[in-house]
Amino acid sequence: MNFQNTLSFARTMDQQDPLQKFRDEFLFPQQNGKPFIYLCGNSLGLQPRSAREVLGKELDNWQNLAVEGWFEGERPWMFYHQELKKLMAPIVGALPAEVCPMNTLTVNLHLLLVSFYRPQQKRFKIIMEAGAFPSDQYALESQVRFHGYDPAEAIIEVAPRAGEYTLRTADIVARIAENADELALVLFGGINYFTGQWFDMKAITEAGHAAGAVVGFDLAHAAGNVPVQLHDWDIDFACWCSYKYQNSGPGGIGGLFIHEKHFKDDSLNRFAGWWGYQESTRFKMEKGFVPEPGADGWQISCSQVMPMALYYASLQIFEAAGFMGPIRAKSKLLTAYLIYTIDQVNLAIGYQQYQVITPENENDRGTQVSIIASGNAKGVFEKLVAHNVLGDWREPNVIRLSPVPLYNSFEDVFLTGELLLKISKEIAV
Numbered sequence: 001m002n003f004q005n006t007l008s009f010a011r012t013m014d015q016q017d018p019l020q021k022f023r024d025e026f027l028f029p030q031q032n033g034k035p036f037i038y039l040c041g042n043s044l045g046l047q048p049r050s051a052r053e054v055l056g057k058e059l060d061n062w063q064n065l066a067v068e069g070w071f072e073g074e075r076p077w078m079f080y081h082q083e084l085k086k087l088m089a090p091i092v093g094a095l096p097a098e099v100c101p102m103n104t105l106t107v108n109l110h111l112l113l114v115s116f117y118r119p120q121q122k123r124f125k126i127i128m129e130a131g132a133f134p135s136d137q138y139a140l141e142s143q144v145r146f147h148g149y150d151p152a153e154a155i156i157e158v159a160p161r162a163g164e165y166t167l168r169t170a171d172i173v174a175r176i177a178e179n180a181d182e183l184a185l186v187l188f189g190g191i192n193y194f195t196g197q198w199f200d201m202k203a204i205t206e207a208g209h210a211a212g213a214v215v216g217f218d219l220a221h222a223a224g225n226v227p228v229q230l231h232d233w234d235i236d237f238a239c240w241c242s243y244k245y246q247n248s249g250p251g252g253i254g255g256l257f258i259h260e261k262h263f264k265d266d267s268l269n270r271f272a273g274w275w276g277y278q279e280s281t282r283f284k285m286e287k288g289f290v291p292e293p294g295a296d297g298w299q300i301s302c303s304q305v306m307p308m309a310l311y312y313a314s315l316q317i318f319e320a321a322g323f324m325g326p327i328r329a330k331s332k333l334l335t336a337y338l339i340y341t342i343d344q345v346n347l348a349i350g351y352q353q354y355q356v357i358t359p360e361n362e363n364d365r366g367t368q369v370s371i372i373a374s375g376n377a378k379g380v381f382e383k384l385v386a387h388n389v390l391g392d393w394r395e396p397n398v399i400r401l402s403p404v405p406l407y408n409s410f411e412d413v414f415l416t417g418e419l420l421l422k423i424s425k426e427i428a429v
């Protein structure tokens with residue numbers, strides 16, 4: 001695509017964009033009476049316009065039906081998760097039975113590790129990416145200790161080569177093979193939160209399985225952003241939050257994936273609760289846990305209907321947009337355009353003030369662009385926000401900008417580049 005750094009080019013792109021109409025389905029935060037150019041969907045997605053109504057329906061049911069809402073109303077709460085499962089499955093490339101909304105991300109990660117991190121005397125090690133999101137590091141360290149091992153010995157971190165920011169698949173695969181005899185688990189993010197690198201999930205899974213390990217992914221930054229294929233890639237388990245690219249609101253309900261091949265494995269440990277019990281006989285309240293087959297069997301407590309309603313509002317937009325195909329197609333263009341506009345800023349000021357550390361290859365990234373800014377980086381970021389462009393800041397010097405296909409436009413991206421150039425000229429760099 002031959003991009004042009006002009007407003008008219010950006011507007012033409014928007015006119016040709018089949019997802020452009022979905023922008024109106026979202027509510028934008030404002031500052032000084034003007035909406036933000038919101039490039040922070042990697043952290044918290046925007047509120048769907050329909051969220052209030054969809055949630056309101058369940059508040060009405062609670063008011064009018066109270067306890068009978070579990071079995072009555074348009075969408076009885078008892079089966080509410082079934083509606084979500086149907087819509088979650090295409091987003092992560094899974095069968096509906098393989099996914100279920102429940103809890104929150106780090107809680108689900110712990111529950112999955114109970115089932116899938118089963119260290120044996122010799123096989124007790126875990127391979128993960130260096131610089132993973134801190135919550136994942138803490139979860140894994142505490143699980144390793146829980147099993148009586150030392151995290152320093154049990155956790156192997158794969159780091160970028162000297163002078164590089166992202167990981168090479170060959171290096172990940174080599175580390176897995178080197179440790180094959182001792183490896184219990186490979187656990188990676190789908191997309192690294194800091195660099196925006198989308199790992200080669202399929203290659204990592206194949207390497208992990210060849211080494212005799214279980215392979216799981218944290219899709220916090222991947223679910224709803226890139227078209228992952230959890231089932232076809234033979235991934236054992238995964239979890240994600242829905243409040244980033246899936247717009248379910250702060251603290252929104254998490255998602256959990258268990259590959260179908262594990263459904264009949266009775267030897268898997270799990271922390272059980274009544275909601276994971278076989279649905280048809282749950283209310284007989286009998287002794288002895290019998291799990292519902294599939295991901296639903298990992299539920300513990302009764303359904304979180306209100307957070308599910310918020311997630312449902314957003315999932316309906318994904319469905320109307322045609323799920324990940326059209327979203328990914330726009331995402332590639334929009335992100336490439338953002339990188340292009342940043343290059344244009346560097347060209348105009350005559351040196352590389354902004355270094356994009358997100359992979360150049362579009363197959364190795366989602367929407368997020370992570371930029372290392374030299375000079376007064378924090379000052380640049382603060383000026384962007386003051387002028388209504390909201391990205392986010394990661395210490396020590398990284399600005400993350402994520403143009404989200406469902407609600408960002410090419411005009412948003414053009415205006416961001418224009419503003420960045422203006423700020424760069426103003427601030428002594």
Ligand SMILES: *Cc1c(COP(=O)(O)O)cnc(C)c1O
Pocket residue numbers: 104105106107133135136189193218220221241
């Ligand atoms: C956002 C994020 C989390 C957040 O976890 P919560 O339990 O939802 O607070 C965890 N892991 C990764 C990789 C993330 O990006």
